[in-house]
Amino acid sequence: MSWLVTGGAGYIGSHVVRAFQQTGIDPVVIDDLSSGHTSFLPHGVPFVRASILDTALVQRTLTEYSCEGVVHVAGFKYAGVSVSRPLHTYNQNVTGTVSVLQAMQDAGVHRYVFSSSASVYGTPDTEVVTEDSPLHPESPYGQSKLIGEWLNADMAPVDEAWQGVNLRYFNVVGSGSDDLYDTSPHNLFPIVFDMLLKGQTPRINGDDYATPDGTCVRDYVHVADLARSHVAAAEAMMNGSKLESAYNLGSGEGSSVLQIMQAIARVTGQDFTADVGPRRPGDPARIVAKGDMAARDIDWQMRNSLDDMVASAWSARRAHQA
Known part of the structure; x- marks a missing residue:
């Protein structure tokens, strides 16, 4: 049993990889190493150095390793920099996500955990946001993550087996x-x-x-706690549990x-x-x-x-x- 982790050689992705290993699920990693490091990968984890924009390669990897699902962590994650590099941000985060989803569709893979962001909320008008708070991102990065959530939702009508969830990260440290x-x-x-x-x-x-x-x-959260909830979401999907469309990890x-x-x-x-x-x-x-809903459904704990x-x-x- 294996899951593909895009961006699995990065800071967050490498913690997700290890969290999968700890639960007996074999991770497979795709990473272009633009911000990741091969030294972050545990020995023996299958690694494909490539861009997620290479749809055919992503599809072949999913098929070769018989992946049960995808945790999509890869992306350009800098809100401030995205203001001066909007086209790069959209290419990596929107076109890249379309590529991953197309590869999944071509490979017949239906389970998907998307690395979203608190930036989808912009500047909230309440002290504490919930998953139902208005979404009005204020940077190209935040916009790209919201588009990623829309893409996730749009897969369900065309794939009756689709299981997709958006995990909205806060400040991961x-x-x-x-x-x-x-x-x-x-x-x-x-x-x-x-x-x-x-x-x-x-x-x-x-x-x-x-x-x-x-x-x-x-809202600062520990990266290892965050990683555990990615795996809990994957396990819930494989166990047939119904998940909400989005969870705040806050x-x-x-x-x-x-x-x-x-x-x-x-x-x-x-x-x-x-x-x-x-x-x-x-x-x-x-x-x-x-993070109340995530605590209820995907083992979210501070x-x-x-x-x-x-x-x-x-x-x-x-x-x-x-």
């Missing part, structure tokens, strides 16, 4: 193992860690938002960027006061979500505190310090 870490040049934790390791002062992007301390408020609580900086200083022992720069395009002031998330991420980054 931490590490499940010291050999896996976030290498993104755009995410908060790796940016701050790299600056600290270079003896530089981290920076906050904007302190004039309508939040208690003026900095953006986000904590119900938020932390501001300033609070994150303070937690990093506390956990790492690196005393600093962050500089403040201008806002970053595409960043909403606050987005926090309830097993790690904020300090745990910082400590595991710092440990993994230090393990790869040049």
